[in-house]
Amino acid sequence: MTVAELSVKLGAKNICLPSPEREVTGAYTGDLLSWVMGRAPADSAWVTIMSNLNVVAVASLADVACVILSENVELDSDALKKAENEGINILSVADGSYETCAALSKLI
Amino acid sequence: MIDNDKVNFHFDIDGDNFTTAGEASVKIKKALRQMGFSADTIRRVSVAMYEGEINMVIHADGGEADVNVYPNKIEIILADKGPGIPDIEKAMQAGYSTAPDDIRSLGFGAGMGLPNMKKYTDSIDIQTEVGVGTTVTMVVNV
Ligand SMILES: Nc1ncnc2c1ncn2[C@@H]1O[C@H](COP(=O)(O)OP(=O)(O)O)[C@@H](O)[C@H]1O
Ligand SMILES: [Mg+2]
Numbered sequence: 001m002t003v004a005e006l007s008v009k010l011g012a013k014n015i016c017l018p019s020p021e022r023e024v025t026g027a028y029t030g031d032l033l034s035w036v037m038g039r040a041p042a043d044s045a046w047v048t049i050m051s052n053l054n055v056v057a058v059a060s061l062a063d064v065a066c067v068i069l070s071e072n073v074e075l076d077s078d079a080l081k082k083a084e085n086e087g088i089n090i091l092s093v094a095d096g097s098y099e100t101c102a103a104l105s106k107l108i
Numbered sequence: 109m110i111d112n113d114k115v116n117f118h119f120d121i122d123g124d125n126f127t128t129a130g131e132a133s134v135k136i137k138k139a140l141r142q143m144g145f146s147a148d149t150i151r152r153v154s155v156a157m158y159e160g161e162i163n164m165v166i167h168a169d170g171g172e173a174d175v176n177v178y179p180n181k182i183e184i185i186l187a188d189k190g191p192g193i194p195d196i197e198k199a200m201q202a203g204y205s206t207a208p209d210d211i212r213s214l215g216f217g218a219g220m221g222l223p224n225m226k227k228y229t230d231s232i233d234i235q236t237e238v239g240v241g242t243t244v245t246m247v248v249n250v
Contacts, residue, residue, distance in 0.1 A: 031215055032215055032218040032220070033214075033215040033216055033218070034159065034216070034218040034219075034220035034221050034224055035218055035220055037155050037158060037159065037220075037224060038155065038220055038223070038224040038227065038228075042147065042151060050214075050215045052126075052214055052215070053126070053127050054126065054129065054130060054214060054215060054216070055215070057129070057130030057131075057133070057134055057158065058130075058158070060134055060137065061130070061133055061134065061137060061151075061154035061155060061158050062151070062154075062155065063147065063150075063151055063154075078127060086134065
């Protein structure tokens with residue numbers, strides 16, 4: 001499924017969607033950046049409540065398909081600018097990480 | 109900079125600047141992609157270099173990064189003049205971290221950096237002296 005399709009199915013808000021056609025093949029959740037770096041599979045959807053600049057760098061380097069910010073967490077403006085520059089897809093959902101992952105497990 | 113069979117990238121890593129932390133790694137990722145390396149190789153170099161870069165920012169007040177790209181391997185050298193690592197064996201343990209709380213609140217300090225660097229590279233060498241600094245050399249074979 002593409003990130004754009006996933007966003008619609010989750011009822012997510014598109015914070016930054018430079019690569020809507022990117023395929024999502026799995027999911028990972030975590031807020032500790034080194035765990036995500038080391039464990040998140042490439043092309044996965046990364047569910048987190050972290051929203052600082054470093055999230056964008058980790059998403060880029062770990063090569064995830066998109067970041068899903070749970071609990072309506074807002075991205076700060078520097079991070080948004082960086083996500084746009086780096087071509088990182090970022091969605092936002094109202095649900096918590098648990099509910100979001102439960103929904104993802106039915107979709108992916 | 110081209111020296112026969114290797115291409116060198118050099119970066120000065122700013123200490124204490126979390127807004128630019130990771131930028132050198134992102135630049136390397138882009139360069140490797142342009143040079144046509146596989147997604148797997150790029151990911152391994154990216155993860156290892158990012159962890160090392162972040163360590164220099166968090167623990168050593170910055171330093172210098174050199175990445176040498178050879179036809180058959182990618183070498184990452186991270187050198188700092190920070191406090192050094194008193195007990196490398198302990199530092200290599202998953203979960204061991206001396207990062208302060210304000211750093212943890214940013215999502216760092218999980219104590220997984222050095223273990224990730226070891227896991228994602230073919231070799232890692234750490235030269236360190238307390239009060240003098242640390243040089244980490246990692247190689248990813250292509
Ligand atoms: N470049 C460095 N200079 C000084 N100490 C370091 C350096 N890199 C790592 N360390 C020490 O090793 C520990 C473990 O590093 P790491 O596994 O990356 O975990 P973390 O960075 O999350 O603390 C650090 O908490 C720190 O005490
Ligand atoms: Mg670290």
